[in-house]
Every structure is written in structure tokens, then in C-alpha cells.
Amino acid sequence: MKILLCGKGGCGKSTLATLMARACASRGQNVLVVDTDESNYGLHRQLGLDLPEDLTHYFGGKKGAYKRYDETGKVFEDKWSISDIPPEYLSGAEGLHLVAVGKIAEAGEGCACGIGFTAREFLSNLELGDKDTVIIDTEAGIEHFGRGLDKCADIIFMVVDPSYESIRLSEKVSDMGRAFGKPVYLIINKADDDQSRMIRETLRDKDAVIASVPADKNIMEAGLKGEPLYKDVPEVDIIVDKVLV
Numbered sequence: 001m002k003i004l005l006c007g008k009g010g011c012g013k014s015t016l017a018t019l020m021a022r023a024c025a026s027r028g029q030n031v032l033v034v035d036t037d038e039s040n041y042g043l044h045r046q047l048g049l050d051l052p053e054d055l056t057h058y059f060g061g062k063k064g065a066y067k068r069y070d071e072t073g074k075v076f077e078d079k080w081s082i083s084d085i086p087p088e089y090l091s092g093a094e095g096l097h098l099v100a101v102g103k104i105a106e107a108g109e110g111c112a113c114g115i116g117f118t119a120r121e122f123l124s125n126l127e128l129g130d131k132d133t134v135i136i137d138t139e140a141g142i143e144h145f146g147r148g149l150d151k152c153a154d155i156i157f158m159v160v161d162p163s164y165e166s167i168r169l170s171e172k173v174s175d176m177g178r179a180f181g182k183p184v185y186l187i188i189n190k191a192d193d194d195q196s197r198m199i200r201e202t203l204r205d206k207d208a209v210i211a212s213v214p215a216d217k218n219i220m221e222a223g224l225k226g227e228p229l230y231k232d233v234p235e236v237d238i239i240v241d242k243v244l245v
């Protein structure tokens with residue numbers, strides 16, 4: 001199962017990726033978290049793991065990957081299982097691992113397409129065993145749909161925070177997910193009961209809501225300090241149990 005999390009900036013994608021990864025690992029899954037966010041550095045800290053070397057470096061960096069794609073139409077041709085990933089591109093331990101596809105490093109270095117192609121092809125070529133779960137954390141917005149990353153996922157979760165932008169974006173994400181033939185579920189995040197009710201009333205695709213995760217002081221403080229996030233969130237357990245059945 002490849003699970004992709006998306007949503008507008010700051011809605012809680014990386015937080016929910018972390019919570020879902022831990023919940024899956026505690027159910028005996030072999031979890032690989034794939035960080036496809038080219039800008040942010042928070043996910044590995046939330047997971048309490050080192051940031052591994054960019055996977056794009058395996059292809060000579062962003063420019064190397066882009067050149068390969070330009071010349072051959074492909075970046076990543078190998079079929080890898082999780083155990084085939086070279087150790088320098090992986091952090092974590094038994095049951096919970098992290099791959100980071102690539103980060104933008106310098107001003108004026110050009111577009112991030114090389115990273116995007118690498119992410120898409122790595123994920124589409126990644127072969128999973130029965131006990132493997134892949135959790136894909138995306139960058140804010142919907143460019144990953146344009147790049148076709150979402151085609152690699154079996155299920156898409158859009159995180160919806162209490163904002164007009166999130167509610168509008170959920171319509172686009174549902175439509176784009178449908179265009180790729182992928183199930184899209186909505187996770188309301190950072191909302192109290194009243195806000196959650198208001199969001200549900202306003203959403204076009206109300207039936208797609210799978211859970212509502214409340215704003216939580218411990219999550220907020222861990223996020224503020226960049227500390228590992230260890231927290232049992234019952235709503236996340238419900239999501240994971242539904243997905244893994």
C-alpha cells in the first residue's frame with residue numbers, strides 16, 4: 001500500500017505522515033516514509049530520524065537526473081524493493097525508514113523538476129511486499145498532481161485545516177484524484193468540534209471525510225521545537241485500521 005498525503009501549506013501533512021507511520025509500524029508493518037518535499041526540513045525531526053542523503057544524488061543530483069530524463073525519458077529504471085535502497089539514502093531502523101528524494105540547496109539553482117521526476121519514478125518502480133507500507137509526504141499545494149506523483153499512490157489523503165483555501169483545494173484534489181482513478185479521503189486537522197462541524201457542512205465532498213484530528217497542545221509544542229512526535233492519536237489509529245484492513 002502506497003499512501004500519499006497532500007494539502008495546502010502548513011495544514012499538517014508531515015505531522016499526519018509521522019503519526020500514520022508510527023501507527024502502521026506499531027501494527028507490525030515495515031514502513032518507508034518518502035519525503036518528497038523539496039523545501040522543508042521538519043519531517044525527519046518529527047520522525048526522530050536522521051535526514052538521509054538525497055536520493056537524487058544517486059543520479060548525479062538534480063541536474064544529473066534532469067539530463068537523464070531529457071535524454072532517455074526516464075530517471076529511475078530499476079525495480080527496487082525497500083531492502084534494495086542503498087543504505088546511504090535511507091535512515092531509520094527496523095520497521096520505520098525514511099527516504100528524502102531531494103532538497104533545494106542554493107539560490108539560483110534552477111527548477112526542481114529533476115527531483116520531481118526522481119520521486120515519481122522511484123515510487124512507481126518501488127515493489128512492495130505484504131508487510132510493506134509506504135507513506136509519501138508531499139510539498140504544499142498540488143504541483144505533484146501535475147507531475148504525476150499521485151499516480152504512484154494507492155490512496156490519497158488530503159489534510160484539511162480550518163480555512164477557506166483548504167476547503168476549495170479539497171475540491172480540486174478530489175477531482176484530480178478521480179482523474180487518476182485514485183480514492184481520495186479528507187482528514188480534517190487542527191479543528192475543534194465546532195470548526196470540524198462547520199468544515200463538514202461547507203465541504204462539497206462531505207462523504208470523503210475519514211476523520212477529524214483536533215488541535216493538540218503536545219503536537220503544536222513538538223512542532224514548534226522540532227522535536228520527535230510520539231503521540232497516540234485515536235483518530236489516526238482509526239484511519240490506519242481502515243486503510244490496512
Ligand SMILES: Nc1ncnc2c1ncn2[C@@H]1O[C@H](COP(=O)(O)OP(=O)(O)OP(=O)(O)O)[C@@H](O)[C@H]1O
Binds near residue numbers: 009040223
Ligand atoms: N493536530 C494538530 N494540533 C496542533 N498542531 C498541529 C496539528 N497538526 C499540525 N500541527 C502543527 O502545525 C504546523 C504545521 O504542521 P506540518 O508541518 O505537519 O504541516 P505541513 O502541511 O507538513 O506543512 P508544509 O506545507 O510546510 O509542509 C506544525 O508546527 C505542527 O506541529
Ligand SMILES: [Mg+2]
Binds near residue numbers: 013037137
Ligand atoms: Mg510538511
